[in-house]
Amino acid sequence: MMNIPPFINTIIGQQPYPLLFAIISGSHLYGFPSPDSDYDLRGVHILPVEEVVGLETGNETIEVSEIREALEIDLVTHDVKKFFLMLLKKNGYVLEQLYSPLVLTTSPEAEELKFIAKGCITRNHYYHYIGFAATQWKLFENERTYRLKPLLYVYRVLLTGIYLMQTGIVEANLMKLNEVFNLPYIHDxxxxxxxxxxxxxxxxxxxxxxxxxxxxxxxxxxxVYESSRLPEVPSANAALHNLLVRLRTNVKLRK
Structure with missing residues (x-):
């Protein structure tokens, strides 16, 4: 278990809307944080009905960027509807956020969502990972200083994509992935x-x-994309719709 600075939970507690869940992403999730790595916090908030159907609507995306105790904090949360719509696309980021083991706050509905979201995983997530890897390789290659971070991202992204195509399981931690792939240079x-x-x-x-x-x-x-048995399209639309309706109208989740 990682040691989470107390001020992170303070920031989570200061958010204006109820949170379905909030997690730590970035280098901490991927298994290679440096001592000065920033904290990438991600989550899903729930706008109340009156801020969805009224004339004055709430923020679909909330972003907070600040420095505390010499560490940069980057918080991004999306409203539940926006997050669900991203789940229905070939978006590996939101899958990795949902299944992150570095949980700051959660709810029974978030656990339900993890089950539902298995029906959002398709072969077409291949495009997310192949494109992300190409971007990181260009960054590594073109800088000519050859930074570690983009190179590690290249390997993390490719192995996450391969493992997802083979198993249907989202694993974003490079150290855990390498227990499967055993690439000798990754540990160094x-x-x-x-x-x-x-x-x-x-x-x-x-x-x-x-x-x-x-x-x-x-x-x-x-x-592995070409041979994958994952479905072509998501099957979770109806379940996500029903969960969204319940979340909007469940007063117990409101602050």
């Missing part, structure tokens, strides 16, 4: 990142080697 890269600063560079980097591995894993992701 994570060790460097955890021991250094957020913007540390790769020591003794062999860019040609990492490019070969990047291409190999991209091809692997394409192969």
């Amino acid at each position: 890269l994570i060790t460097q990142k955890i021991a250094g600063k957020e913007k540390s560079v790769v020591s003794n980097v062999n860019v040609d080697f990492h490019q070969i591995e990047y291409e190999r894993l991209r091809h692997k992701l394409q192969e």
Whole structure:
């Protein structure tokens, strides 16, 4: 279990709307936080009915960015309807948030959502992961300083995508993923990142080697996408609709 600074729970408690759940994402979720890594907090809030159907509507997205005790805090929460609509698209970010084990606050309805959202996982999440990996590889390659973070993101994203296509399970932690894939260089890269600063560079980097591995894993992701037994389209629309209606009208979840 990670040690969560007390001020994070204070920030969560200060949010203006009830939270379906709130979690920690980013490098902490992915298994390679540096001592100076910022805290990426993500969650889902529930706008009351009057701020959805009235003339004055509430914020679908709330963002808070501040520095506390020399650490940057980045909080983003989406209204439940917006989050559900993103779940119905090929959006790996929201799946990873929903299934994050680093939970700050939750609810019985959030646990219900985890079950429902299994019907949102499709083969087409391949496009999220293949595109995200390409973006991170370009960032790593073009900076010419060869920072650790984008390189680790490349491997994390590709292995998450491959594992999802093979199993239908969302796993965003690179250390846990490597227990399955056993890539010998991953442990050293994570060790460097955890021991250094957020913007540390790769020591003794062999860019040609990492490019070969990047291409190999991209091809692997394409192969498992083509053979995946995951459905083409989500099947959770009706269940999400029913849950949304209950959440909007459940006064027990209102502050």
